[in-house]
Structures are given as structure tokens and as C-alpha cells.
Amino acid sequence: MSRKTILAGLIGAGIQQSKTPAMHEAEGASQGLGYVYRLIDLDVLKLGNEHLEELLVAAQRTGFTGLNITFPAKQAIIALLDELSPEARGIGAVNTVVLKDGKRVGHNTDCLGFAEGFRRGLEGAARERVVQMGAGGAGSAVAHALLLEGVKQLTVFDVEPQRAQALVDNLNAHFPGAPASVGSDLASAVGQAQGIVNTTPMGMAKLPGTPVPAELLRPELWVAEIVYFPLETQLLRDARALGCRTLDGGTMAVFQAVKAFELFSDLPADAQRMTEHFKRMI
Incomplete structure (x- = not known):
């Protein structure tokens, strides 16, 4: 056989x-x-x-x-x-x-994948206000996962504002209470947030860098990535240097x-x- x-x-x-x-x-x-x-x-x-x-x-x-x-x-x-x-x-x-x-x-399968990692790696993390970087294909899945996992207010930033608006409109059509909004002031949004998720390709080996300037981070934040090559991106390195809880893209x-x-x-x-x-x- x-x-x-x-x-x-x-x-x-x-x-x-x-x-x-x-x-x-x-x-x-x-x-x-x-x-x-x-x-x-x-x-x-x-x-x-x-x-x-x-x-x-x-x-x-x-x-x-x-x-x-x-x-x-x-x-x-x-x-x-x-x-x-x-x-x-x-x-x-x-x-x-x-x-x-x-x-x-x-x-x-991205939505399920991120949700599983979030539950395993950031158990008990505060979920009142979260900033998400990126509104592309992966960002759409992660945003759905975040709201399904209990995030109350999600602020989405993208280099293409119309793409961020399209994602926000989709989320607010699927989740009650209009929990998503398009961000315009990153410093202010991060200053009010408990967590940050990067869903952009920035941080990949081919696109080094970070979507969030290190000076905006603070130890109380949790920071999650979906990039896994490399497993430690610049954003995670900056966050860990401050003592933030972090989640890499491996899970x-x-x-x-x-x-x-x-x-x-x-x-x-x-x-x-x-x-x-x-x-x-x-």
C-alpha cells in the first residue's frame, strides 16, 4: 500500500x-x-x-x-x-x-495561531487598550484574535490610512461596541495603552528596524510580535531592555x-x- x-x-x-x-x-x-x-x-x-x-x-x-x-x-x-x-x-x-x-x-489559520500564542505567552496581560501596528493581511487576523481574546479598545496604525480604516470598519461590523479605531498620534496612543502588537513586516531580516520608536516604550507595556525570522526583532530587543513582558512570533x-x-x-x-x-x- x-x-x-x-x-x-x-x-x-x-x-x-x-x-x-x-x-x-x-x-x-x-x-x-x-x-x-x-x-x-x-x-x-x-x-x-x-x-x-x-x-x-x-x-x-x-x-x-x-x-x-x-x-x-x-x-x-x-x-x-x-x-x-x-x-x-x-x-x-x-x-x-x-x-x-x-x-x-x-x-x-493566522487568527487561531496568534490567539494560541497570546493565551500561552501573555496570560493575564491587561487588555483595556492595545495599539496594533499594521492593517494588512496578517494584521486583519491578529486584530480579530485580539478582540476575541478580550481587548476592549484597539487602535490601529498603518502607513496607508485607508487600509487601517478598512480594517477598523470590518472589526466594528463584527464586534459590538465599536472597539476599534484608526490611530493618528502614535505617542499618545502608546502612552495610554497596556500593550503593543506589531503585525507589519518591519523587523524581518529583509526589513530591519522597528515600527515603534524605543523612546515611546515603558516597562509597564507588554509587546508582541508576529515576525519570527529573526525571533528577536529590534522592537522586542528594545522592549526587553526596559523589562516589558514580550511575546515573539514563534508560537x-x-x-x-x-x-x-x-x-x-x-x-x-x-x-x-x-x-x-x-x-x-x-
Whole structure:
């Protein structure tokens, strides 16, 4: 009896340091699967979001089971899909596409991934006022997760104000009491907040820096990241130097991968085993 085989891939820009392929392949091997996971790096291929359709067609023609989607394509991919899961539709972003029976079905596992990390890494953290940097695809998922986890007031900042407004409108349509607003004065918002979450790509190896100037931080804040390569970004380094509670992007990376593995394979993943494998790689 031949073993089940999975062919998956990650579409994104600047993803050469991603640990996702190794996590998927190791879990597949542990379950006796023939599991191959490829990087489809838009930077390496010198392609942009305008080429997503041809990449999807190529993946379907060559027998891919599914694709993970990361920056900058989590929202651009939506118009090219046949169906969306309820989570992906509500969030307005897709990070996982299952290719089956000629259809492209979009899912979002980022929301679950961040929520799991938040519960594990920042238990008991104050949630009255939180500042979120970024309103892109990952930011949409994280914002939903924050409100689901009990954040009362979420202030969103983005380099594109209209994108921040679109996310805020989406959140206020899904959560009672209009808990989200667009930020205009970062210093003031951080000064009133208990926590900060960075959902922008700033801090990645290819985009060094920090979205929040170090002088705005104070020891009472908790600070969370979704970037995990590197695991310690400049923002986390600045926050830890002050004694802030911090959460790196590792747990989100693992738990979004756990769910994506399950969507691709139709088998339950061992979250603890995938966590341990991730830690060995870092």
C-alpha cells in the first residue's frame, strides 16, 4: 500500500529563512507521509502579486495539495479563489489555500495561531487598550484574535490610512461596541495603552528596524510580535531592555502551521511535536 503524499508550498516575498517547510515536512515524516514543501519566493522569482494567478494555475497543474500565503499576498489572493472559509471571509485575508477537486479554497489559520500564542505567552496581560501596528493581511487576523481574546479598545496604525480604516470598519461590523479605531498620534496612543502588537513586516531580516520608536516604550507595556525570522526583532530587543513582558512570533508560526498541516493532510497534527521541532531549528 503506497503512502499518502502531500505537495505544498509557501508563496511570499523574502521567505528564504522561513521554518514552515521544515515544520511541515518533519511532521509529515513523523506520520509516515511523503510530504514535500517548497518555497515560492516572489523576490527570488522577481514576481509580484500580479503573477499570483499564474502561480496558482501552475500549482494546480503540477499537483500541489495546497499553498500557504504570506506577505504581500494575503489579501490580493482572495479575488483569485473559488471559495472562502467563514474565518477567511470575516477576516478578509487568506494564509492557506487548499487545492482540491479543481477548486481553490481559502482559509485563515493566522487568527487561531496568534490567539494560541497570546493565551500561552501573555496570560493575564491587561487588555483595556492595545495599539496594533499594521492593517494588512496578517494584521486583519491578529486584530480579530485580539478582540476575541478580550481587548476592549484597539487602535490601529498603518502607513496607508485607508487600509487601517478598512480594517477598523470590518472589526466594528463584527464586534459590538465599536472597539476599534484608526490611530493618528502614535505617542499618545502608546502612552495610554497596556500593550503593543506589531503585525507589519518591519523587523524581518529583509526589513530591519522597528515600527515603534524605543523612546515611546515603558516597562509597564507588554509587546508582541508576529515576525519570527529573526525571533528577536529590534522592537522586542528594545522592549526587553526596559523589562516589558514580550511575546515573539514563534508560537503563532507553529500553531498556524499546525492548522495548515491538518487542512492539507486531513490528519490531526501533533502540536507539541511541531513546537519542539520549531524550537530545535531556532
